[in-house]
Amino acid sequence: MNKLSEMHAFVAVVDTGSISEAARRLGTAKSMVSQRIQQLEKRLGCILLERGRQTRLTESGEVFYRHCTAILADIENAENAVLTSQSSVRGNLRIAAPMAFGMRYLTPILASFAKQYPELSLDVEFDDxxxxxxxxGFDAAVRIGELPDSTLMAKIITPNRHIICASPDYLGAHGTPQLPQDLAQHFALLYVNREPHGMWTLPVNDALESFRVRCRMRTNCGHQLMEGAKAGLGLAILPTFLAAQAIVDGELIEVLEPYAPRGGNISVVYRQSQKGSHKLHALSSFLSEQIGSPPIWDQMLATSSQSRQ
Structure with a gap:
């Protein structure tokens, strides 16, 4: 039995969590994948996978998986090295991305990316x-915020800066908060994916503290959050990629600037087994080039601030 075939089968089972899904991805029979795993374990003299409702790695399996992904990535890199950069970016690429950022910035960028690589077929799903x-079955995902520890690889595209802001009308009617403790007297708009318990977590003296706010609106949509803030419903925490234009146009004003919450980064994440993928390297490089550092929306804010001084 070919050792590389065994490695491919083993990595596919780990990545998908089941033999049947691995067989579907590899385009082979479930019995063939099972046979390759059994022969691999017999040859190595140890159990690599614990079978159950979901296949899990043993301690030996974790060690072998790390080496397999590195070996398979080296093989893909070797193949890519003899291909031109244009012709090697081809095939299918399935991407998941968050809705607000995707609709505001990614849609034109990904269209340009697909145009640059005509042999590449994109499958893009926007969902928060x-x-x-x-x-x-996704090849990659664009993630925003702090990344939890996981087996996924990550390529940071740019920092994701957050601000606290409100409309001029709201601040005129309710006053401008000077300290986080003032938030108890203010209405706020909550993003349920970040603030499910109705508290804002802000950095104070190099530590994170939670503050209760008076909820005026709850939503899982970043655009709804911004429109509510522009309408004067209350304070909102927004990423600058959403708020920049409204700040420049005077529809929103940043407040509590020293206590702006941490926003993590905008990153592309993918499985370890794909770390040598030329398609993913091309995608992350294209996003970095198009978004810039600092990102184009923060450059817009900096230019506007300088012009007002």
Whole structure:
């Protein structure tokens, strides 16, 4: 039995969480994948996978998986090295991305990316939920915020800066908060994916503290959050990629600037087994080039601030 075939089968089972899904991804029979795993374990003399409702790695399996992904990535890199950059970016690429950022910035960028690589077929899904790359068949996901520890690889595209802001009308009627403790007297708009318990978590003296706010609106949509703030419903925490134009146009004003919450980064994440993928390298490089550092929306804010001084 070919050792590389065994490795491919083993990595596919780990990445998908099941033999049947691995067989579907590899385009082979479930019995063939099962046979390759059994022969691999017999040859190595140890159990690599614990079978059950969901296949899990043993301690030996974790060690072998790390080496397999590195070996398979090296093989893909070797193949890519003899291909031209244009011709090697081809095939299918399935991407998941958050709705607000996707609609505001990614749609034109991904269209340009697809135009640059005519042999590449894109499958893009916009949704604010965090998809499971292992179980749902995505090649990559654009993630915003702090990344939890996981087996996924991550390529940081740019920092994701957050601000607290409100409309001039709201601040004129309710006053401008000077300290986080003032938030108890203010109405606020809550993003349920970040603030499910109705509290804002802000950095104070290098530590994170939680503050109760008076909820005026709850939503899972960043655009709804911004429109509510522009309408004068209350204070909102917004990423600058959403708020920048409204700040420049005077529709929103930043407040409590020293206590702006942490926003993490905008990153592309993918499975370890794909770290040598030329398609993913091309995608992350293209996003970095198009978005810039600092990102184009923060450059817009800096230019506007300088012109007002």
């Amino acid at each position: 939920r965090r998809v499971n790359l292992h179980e749902e």
